[in-house]
Amino acid sequence: GRSDLLIAEADESDGSFLRLSPSIVVVTNIDREHLDHYGSMEGLQEAFLEFINKIPFYGVAIVCADDPWIRKLLPRVVKRYHTYGMSDFSGVLTSDLFATDIETKAMGVEFRAHYRDQKLGPFRIRIPGV
Structure with a gap:
């Protein structure tokens, strides 16, 4: 193609998504898949944190605040991000x-x-x- 853009679904199954250099990251959820590779949900969560924090200063992460594992990551995300979602936590819209x-x-x-x-x-x- 002739475009300057590439949209790809990053496969986290074996950690190879960490070799990508994205400008924009969209994370819809983190679920209990591929624990054989990561060892635990915490290990999988750390991989997603590393992936999000790889974006350049001009990039952005778009993450779903409805997912509890993503919400746990947010205090440790050092790059610019926006949240989206439909849930209402504790009477306050958090997205x-x-x-x-x-x-x-x-x-x-x-x-x-x-x-x-x-x-x-x-x-x-x-x-x-x-």
């Missing part, structure tokens, strides 16, 4: 980007998107599910 007024319709999902205290507006996605 930078979140949705409210979510309605599942026959032809997709409608919701209002917010970035921190800013309303981004109503959205309609013509894909079933959230």
Whole structure:
């Protein structure tokens, strides 16, 4: 191709994702897969922390605050990041980007998107599910 961009799904199964040099990282979840390689959830979590902290100063990580293992990482992330999610922890919305007024319709999902205290507006996605 002729693009300056590459979007790749990083495979954490054997730690090879740590050889990538991403500018933008999106982490949707950390789950109990590949513990044979990492030895424990803490070992897997450390690998994701290393991956996120590899981004350059101009990069950013986008991480799902709904995932408890990701939330545990956040105090140790030294690079710029934004959180997204749909959960409400302790009565406080903890994500930078979140949705409210979510309605599942026959032809997709409608919701209002917010970035921190800013309303981004109503959205309609013509894909079933959230």
